[in-house]
Amino acid sequence: MGATEPSNPSRRRRRFVEALLGGGLFASFASFVYPVLRYLIPPPLADLGGDEVVAAKTGELRAGTSKVFRFGSRPGLLLMTAEGEYRALSAVCTHLSCTVQYRGDLHQIWCACHNGLYDLNGRNVSGPPPRPLEVFQVHVRGDEVVVSRKREA
Amino acid sequence: MRLLARTGEWLGERFHWEELIGPLAKKTVPVHRLTPWYFLGGITLFLFGIQVCTGILLLLYYRPGANEAFESVQYIMTRVQFGWLVRSIHSWAANLMILTAFAHMFSVLFLQAYRKPRELTWISGMALLFLAMGFGFSGYLLPWNTLAFFATKVGTEITGQVPVVGHGMMVFLRGGEDVTTATLTRFFGFHVAVLPGLTVLFILVHLALVQYFGMSLPPGVEARWKTNPGEARAMKFFPNFFLRELMAWYIALGALGALAAIWPWELGTKADPFAPAPAGIRPEWYFMFMFQTLKKIPAKLWFLDGEVAGILVFGAAGGLWLLLPFFDSMAGGRGRRWVLGAGIFGLGYMLAMTVYGYLAK
């Protein structure tokens, strides 16, 4: 690959070009490899799939208390009945989409916006809501309370 | 550089590798006004390599299946570190690759590199083009968003219109009568296993043929150099032409990075099979000319249903296109003129119908 006798300035020029090329190649490779390496590291929040989510840890809720958790892009309501049973439903009121809450004193789900009431099966029993709340399935897995959408039969 | 040389020596004591790559080391590329067109094949190959790499990276997080696919792509785009970059590069490079594949094909046609003895190279290349479009069609569905779902529905519907075998083909593609999660699974299998396997095979054949026959000379240059041998110029493939190719590849990389960062690929909304099709469903741009043609064909052409007629015409055109090299040598010089004419007409038609398809919203 050489020319005839490389003179000193020519050799310097060659070294410069080689250094430039080598440095550029290294820098560009680094800029490709760096994102790939970070990509390979799994993110801290594991994606369980669009259909289920860890709503709480066991022991987080007592009988008669509830918690709003995130299910996909909408809020969900996890509650523990007086008998100690977990229930999970959509927390989006079917009237005008306010976020509902569990009322331990009424044993019903209540919407503060217009006083709508649902029973613990999600059925709209009083007030403006025209349709029931969507009910989800709850499983306890180890120390996690997992909420998932009802599977199609 | 010295490390490389020493590795070479070590290997040379064990394998006669210099004999194997000898032809490659001696390979030359003719230098003339139209030499830049020789880059297109290499760029397409490079983009395919990018697709394989980004595709493998996406495979680490993507989940096929109607209830998970969209969410997994959303996960990649929003939670995986640089997932947005990998996915956007994959989507942009896919389109770029098909663009360069078409450009490569047309340049081969107009520079008449398909002539004897390179007919098989042309055929293997056309097979690669069809495989690339298959990649595009199957990959488009994988994010399972609304546009992709309906585009796939329409596309497979059109396949179903082919006489006799159409319905069978459609059911085979869809994994059933409708586009469902079974379709997604099937397309996923095509996209990551079947098509890559076939493509690698055809690439090897295509490259082997290109190496065997060497670079073709456009007829005008060929004639000139025959009369004036002194005018003939060539450069070595390694390192000269390859270094230039490397420049082209780096430009492509830079373009991909810019496209991914400034215009990241859209996620869309999750497909709902029970919702009505939104307005403005259209396929990807490389299918647009066919789609627009089928839209504009009148409902009935003689006794044939318009859409069926259109599909048959495209099928016939594709078949003839595949066999272009064989028409070239027919009827003396006339065959060649027909081929070139077909090429100009084909390119013009595709460009016009694609533009028309986008303007006629």
Place this chain on the structure above:
Amino acid sequence: MDTLQNKGGRFALPAALAILLWAVPARSQQNTCLDCHGAMDPPLQVTAEQFARDIHSQKGLSCASCHGGDPTEAGPDAMSKKAGFRGKVERGQVPEFCGRCHSDAAFMRQYNPSLRTDQLAQYKTSVHGMRRAQGDQKVAVCTDCHGVHDLRPASDTRSKVNPLNIAETCSRCHANGEYMKGYNIPTDQFANYRASVHYEAMTVRGDLSAPTCTTCHGNHGAAPPGVASVKNVCSTCHAFQSQMFEKSSHKAAFESRGLPGCVVCHSNHGVKHPSDAMLSTGPQAVCARCHTPGDRCDRATASIHADLLRLQGAIRDADAVLAVAESSGMEVSEARLNQDQARDALTKARVTIHSFRRELVDQDLQAGLKVTAVNLQAGEGALRERNYRRLGLAVSVIAILIVLFGLRAYIRLLEQNGTST
């Protein structure tokens, strides 16, 4: 239901008569009345198909159950006075006639123990009932609304008194200008109701709890609620707004002027979906109808209106920034979800307006604005991250450019002595 078979069994006749006269249910096998009346022209026409649809027929009653006569005799003999035939029931007699059975709780218990039996008593308190008592023959009686001979129960969606249909039934008289002449009440109620949000809720959104005429006016005891009791009617559903109104300054103000509560701002039949513009000064403004421009209340209204618009705008702005961030591939789903809280606050504020106290409305609005501020920050943070990405891109592009220059220089170097061949 099988009719007309004039088979033998004349000995069944006296037994049937006795049974019928005490109106105990019996599966009436013979109904010769329909033989003739099915073939007649209206108004005497009653076909078998028609009568088969009637709930009374389905429960085993026949023509004779109400009209008397002998359903086993053919021809005019069936209409024998001896058998108790009484012919057409006079319009003025209809309520008492129906009430013979329907107000008898012991009797109705045999058919449906949970059916009410106070319809006649209620009717007598209604405007229709009271006017009838004064001799008005034009007012509605049972058959006008319920139909006759093909009467369906109210739960049947085809019934004229099913909640979905009742407004139209009422409008047959009440929207008829000719018929209502002389009564001095408007006839545009149905037209107004059709344009209302209650009608839309029922017909478009399928919400059967949406009010129709009878919900607010009563059905058998139909009368307009008095000016003082309108709010009681509305508050059956709109509990929160009513509670707040009760404690507000406007309650006393309206009562002292004899104004009908909720109707003043929201109208009665043509209740439209309320909008923030009702607080403004445009054509939909309601406050401005009473309040003088520039006075203390008007200023308070203006500031509430401005604050509502401000929260709306803040929600919109945060949504816009989040949308841009999202479409650039940034992760902002948490903030997007929290936007719901701001929207909730806006909904609550619009209810709190009925307290007519600026501080309370302000509370809700401020809560909402706090949420939108946080979300806006999240969105802007996402945009900053996006710009950081573009910076990273610029860095790699520079590296690529260096490589390109280096390659070009290297090629030149190699080929300066024509070494390419």
